[in-house]
Amino acid sequence: MIRVQTEDFDPGSELEQLRDRCAGRAGAVVSFVGLVRDLNAGEVIREMMLEHYPGMTEQALADIEQEARQRWELADAIIIHRVGPLTPNDRIVFVAAASPHREAAFRACEYLIDTLKTRAPFWKKETTPGGVRWVEGD
Amino acid sequence: MIQLRYFASLRETLGVGDEQLELPEGVSDVASLVRWLQSRGEVWDTALSDRRLHVAINQSVVKPDTPVNDGDEVAWFPPVTGG
Numbered sequence: 001m002i003r004v005q006t007e008d009f010d011p012g013s014e015l016e017q018l019r020d021r022c023a024g025r026a027g028a029v030v031s032f033v034g035l036v037r038d039l040n041a042g043e044v045i046r047e048m049m050l051e052h053y054p055g056m057t058e059q060a061l062a063d064i065e066q067e068a069r070q071r072w073e074l075a076d077a078i079i080i081h082r083v084g085p086l087t088p089n090d091r092i093v094f095v096a097a098a099s100p101h102r103e104a105a106f107r108a109c110e111y112l113i114d115t116l117k118t119r120a121p122f123w124k125k126e127t128t129p130g131g132v133r134w135v136e137g138d
Numbered sequence: 139m140i141q142l143r144y145f146a147s148l149r150e151t152l153g154v155g156d157e158q159l160e161l162p163e164g165v166s167d168v169a170s171l172v173r174w175l176q177s178r179g180e181v182w183d184t185a186l187s188d189r190r191l192h193v194a195i196n197q198s199v200v201k202p203d204t205p206v207n208d209g210d211e212v213a214w215f216p217p218v219t220g221g
Contacts (some may be wrong), residue, residue: 050145050220052211056197081220093221104149113221121194122220123146134147137190137217 001077002061004052006084009094016097018076026075028102030109032095038088040135042090043128050083050092053121060120063096068097068111079112081122140206145215151185157198161208168193169202171212190217 003009011033018029036048061079068077080094094117097108124135143156165171172193176183192202194213206212 052220053143053145053194053197053215054193055214059197115219117221119218120220121145121215121218123216124219125146134216135219138217 001079002015002058002065003080004054004061004083005059006082008082008091009080011091014078014080014094015096018096022045022075022098025062025100026098026105027100028105029096030100030102030105031078031097032093032113033091034093034113036057036086036088036090036092043126043130045088045126045128047127048086048090049125049127050082050086051123052081053124059119061116064112064115067115068108071111072097072099072108073101074099074104074108077108077112079116081116081120081126083122118129140208141211143211143213145213147216148185148188148191148214152181161206165206167205168195168200168212171206172202186214188216191215192217194210 015031038045065077065079068074074097076098078096082092086092095109096110096113097105099105126133126135139158141158142189143203144154149155159171161172172186176186191214195210197215
């Protein structure tokens with residue numbers, strides 16, 4: 001399940017809904033929550049703006065979920081990513097993988113977040129006391 | 139017509155987020171489209187020379203020799219920084 005949204009999400013509620021969808025098929029659920037830090041590259045972060053490429057972003061996330069489902073036996077998977085203005089301690093991203101066994105759930109969760117960070121078209125712009133700057137990607 | 143889109147720091151450098159234009163004479167692939175855009179001036183020339191930029195056609199990442207056809211949406215963007 002893929003969602004790109006400006007509003008916050010509730011990890012507990014998402015995990016409960018995932019558990020309902022799995023209906024006994026999952027023995028393990030591994031999730032990851034990414035947060036906005038108050039410090040990056042030595043500077044205080046006051047605000048962060050997340051931009052994305054509407055359409056391509058959703059397709060990239062759906063592709064990544066599909067790849068994870070092909071590599072591991074998954075009962076369910078979730079990727080939720082926020083866009084728009086965020087402040088330190090806000091949730092940015094939520095990823096979860098449910099599988100019959102924990103090893104697949106751990107590996108799939110890691111794959112989802114790691115791949116998202118290198119392939120999904122999102123860009124972070126930070127506001128610091130010194131001004132506004134785009135976060136440099138690799 | 140082709141639709142061109144620029145994202146994040148590139149959009150701010152160029153001062154334009156998207157535009158439509160007739161497929162220019164002599165433009166057949168991504169590389170030739172980049173050369174055509176670079177001829178607009180120094181800002182375009184410098185910005186589009188950045189080898190880290192990614193190019194997508196119709197929302198899939200492509201290479202410089204990928205053909206550009208009428209009706210395509212071509213997008214340039216810096217390395218991604220989500221998550």
